[in-house]
Amino acid sequence: MISCRFETLLPCGGEGRSYYFRNPESVLELKDPSKAEDFFKFLEKLAEKYYVAGFISYELGYALEKCFGKTKSSSFPLALFGVYKKARIRDVLFPSSGGNYRIKNLKLNISKDDYLSSVKKIKKHICAGDIYQADYTLKYKFSFEGDARDFYEDLKRKQRAPYAAHLDFGGIKILSLSPELFFSKKGRSISVKPMKGTARRGVDNESDRSQADFLFRDEKNRSENLMITDLLRNDLGRIACAGTVKTEKMFKVEKYDTLFQMTSSVKASIRSGVDFYGIIKNIFPSGSVTGAPKIRSMEILRDIEVEKRNVYTGAVGFLSPGGRADFNVPIRTVLLRGARGEMGVGSGIVYDSRPGEEYAECVLKAKFLTEGHKEFCLIETMLFDGELKNLTAHLSRLRSSAGYFGFCFDERKIRSALSRKTRTLSRERWKIRALLSADGDLSLSSSKAVESAGVLKLAVSSKTVDSSDRFLYHKTSQRALFDAELEKAREKGFFDAVFVNEKGLLTQGAVTNIYAEKRGVIYTPPVSCGLLKGTIRQILLKLGKVREKDMTPADLRKADAVYVSNAVIGFRKAELVSKVKWQNPHNVGNGKYIVTPFI
Known part of the structure; x- marks a missing residue:
């Protein structure tokens, strides 16, 4: 038909x-x-x-x-x-x-x-x-x-x-x-909107703003856009009433899934x-x-x-x-x-x-x-023990990721749904999981928050992550690698699997942020290594309790103490159970290491 x-x-x-x-x-x-x-x-x-x-x-x-x-x-x-x-x-x-x-x-x-x-x-x-x-x-x-x-x-x-x-x-x-x-x-009335000038999206809102600003200010992209805009102004001038060709918006940067594009708008009668x-x-x-x-x-x-x-x-x-x-x-x-x-x-x-x-x-x-396309949701996991802990921080992160991916975000609707969900729960410790879809639909689930006693054991995953992968910087359902490695770790008695990036630098665990204490100072990997801005991590940074620093698994082994955090377990002591060998110095710190992983 x-x-x-x-x-x-x-x-x-x-x-x-x-x-x-x-x-x-x-x-x-x-x-x-x-x-x-x-x-x-x-x-x-x-x-x-x-x-x-x-x-x-x-x-x-x-x-x-x-x-x-x-x-x-x-x-x-x-x-x-x-x-x-x-x-x-x-x-x-x-x-x-x-x-x-x-x-x-x-x-x-x-x-x-x-x-x-x-x-x-x-x-x-x-x-x-x-x-x-x-x-x-x-x-x-x-x-x-x-x-x-x-x-x-x-x-x-x-x-x-x-x-x-x-x-x-x-x-x-x-x-x-x-x-x-x-x-x-x-x-x-007629309008045209020439598009010329391109820049890649960043991995999060901060790098997005930097990329968009670069595109807006870049002389090469601006000159190419101006050249084509002038060409279309000239074309419109052939059919327009005298004096009516007007450029309304020059060098506007528009956001798409993977790119920023520069456009200009011209109107005429x-x-x-x-x-x-x-x-x-x-x-x-x-x-x-x-x-x-x-x-x-x-x-x-x-x-x-x-x-x-x-x-x-x-x-x-x-x-x-x-x-x-x-x-x-x-x-x-x-x-x-x-x-x-x-x-x-x-x-x-x-x-x-x-x-x-x-x-x-x-x-x-x-x-x-x-490339295949897989629908995904944004995730927030929160602790409820009579009240939702750090709710403002969780919603702020969810709002930020929704803006980055172009998801619909209605904070009043989300707060109302969370209130209805938690109203029926007892005053015990509950894990609340929220999934937000692209069209703004919200799904909520709850389960008892299980306490893990003692020092939490960590193992280094044999899988590396790529710090240019934007999904590392947002909590989403696009986490097949993390889920698979976490399952392997849990089967062998570990609490979490720890990942390094393509440069061999520590990033995060499958469900935690990582910290190492040395001489009274607690360090955590910078976000640029490829990791999530966990709510506890962000609070500790804001309070000046921790500092950002590039680290390797060897730094965890040499640390005076190791810690992990997430919204449900809080800030907990941990230990890395793995062997580290060193070979010819190259690129990372004082040498390139080989981790003998347990998973």
């Missing part, structure tokens, strides 16, 4: 709406570029009474400019739209996909050597002054079998991009998770006589996916790129009765044709681009397709 679905996936606020069109009255396809003007004028006429939804291929841009010469008819549609009587509008849903699909034989359509050679050609054009920047693209090709809707739902969960779309035209299916708006038109075709002719494709100057960049890229982009970097969207039109730039977009699939990737090449790094970035983008 032919259908089109467009969804705004803004976390905890924003529109968060799904526009679903199905059973079209007709389907209109453009293959002959000479018919483009008639085609888009007809779409606009239909949109007076109907919804018109579909896509425009990037290659149409060459047909719209006379300087490119005559463009041949295309085997792939230059534009494809369905005409619908009504739209089904509702809140965005995230149904379970069932995973009824398979991706095989994923590979790039050019070799690394060919890619590096192409980038060098582009840089020669930059050095010659032909262009300032070019957005060079290539493709991942793969075999696909199964349900495209399941594939889309999984991608949607993995990439909660603001502009998602699933277009099904039978033999052509498009699954798009785009962060970029192309243009939005309401009546005679469309002058009388400019219709939908006039808009497309003058601003398509978006300058954010071509380069600058736009026409010369497109000319160079057409000679260098080995395949047509098709829908990738074109436009997907719909026109509505009342003069509204909303279109997105389809990046992070999959095109399926039968058993064949493809996804375009690319990057902006400038004078100082490093070809090897650009290639690595393109390879990394394949994870969007292949």
Whole structure:
């Protein structure tokens, strides 16, 4: 069944709406570029009474400019739209996909050597002054079998991009998770939102703020964003009333799942006589996916790129009765044709681009397709003995992690649920476990807090952790390694399993923070080693009772005393039961150690 679905996936606020069109009255396809003007004028006429939804291929841009010469008819549609009587509008849903699909034989359509050679050609054009920047693209090709809707739902969960779309035209299916708006038109008002400038997310809110600040202040990213914004201002100037092109928000840093992106917003009033075709002719494709100057960049890229982009970097969207039109730039977009699939990737090449790094970035983008997605919850474990201990600290940490991951957080609702849960408990020691899901749903459970007598025994795990793993800095249900190693430790009579990171530095236990006392001073590993800010740990640091310091398991062995803490057991004395041998000095402290682990 032919259908089109467009969804705004803004976390905890924003529109968060799904526009679903199905059973079209007709389907209109453009293959002959000479018919483009008639085609888009007809779409606009239909949109007076109907919804018109579909896509425009990037290659149409060459047909719209006379300087490119005559463009041949295309085997792939230059534009494809369905005409619908009504739209089904509702809140965005995230149904379970069932995973009824398979991706095989994923590979790039050019070799690394060919890619590096192409980038060098582009840089020669930059050095010659032909262009300032070019957005060079290539493709991942793969075999696909199964349900495209399941594939889309999984991608949607993995990439909660603001502009998602699933277009099904039978033999052509498009699954798009785009962060970029192309243009939005309401009546005679039009806005564009170019996106240029990227930085990786940090591992917690503090490093997030640092990364966002870096992106905002970085001259290279700002200059690239300004270049593309000026290009789009110029494009809008071709269709706007004099003096109405206004830049409203420059260099805004937006947060996504794994990246920060820099955007700017430009608005204008469309002058009388400019219709939908006039808009497309003058601003398509978006300058954010071509380069600058736009026409010369497109000319160079057409000679260098080995395949047509098709829908990738074109436009997907719909026109509505009342003069509204909303279109997105389809990046992070999959095109399926039968058993064949493809996804375009690319990057902006400038004078100082490093070809090897650009290639690595393109390879990394394949994870969007292949990485599995596992839903997780945020966790808080608290002690109740007539009152919830350190409740404010627990809620503060939960709020912080919710903000980092984009989870809904309603403190009043959570406090109320905790109050109802604990109201029925006796005045004994209880462990309260709270799980918060992405949509703000809260699950609570309680169990008797079991006392562990005496000195708590610790063992060093043979598994290391990676300090760049953001899940180490947040208490979540994404803790399979910790749970498995804790189970092994408990089976052998230990209270907890202690972990070291990729540098051999102590981090934390599976359920505790770790401390070592030396000459009357108590030390604990710094958070940067890859560990959770435990509530007891944070209280002790605030009171000046402990200090942060890089440590190894050898430091625990040499310590005058060892301690552990968590919200349920408090601050307890412990001992490390393991053997430590030393070998050639290297990197860590005065030497690189080998721990003979008990688990």
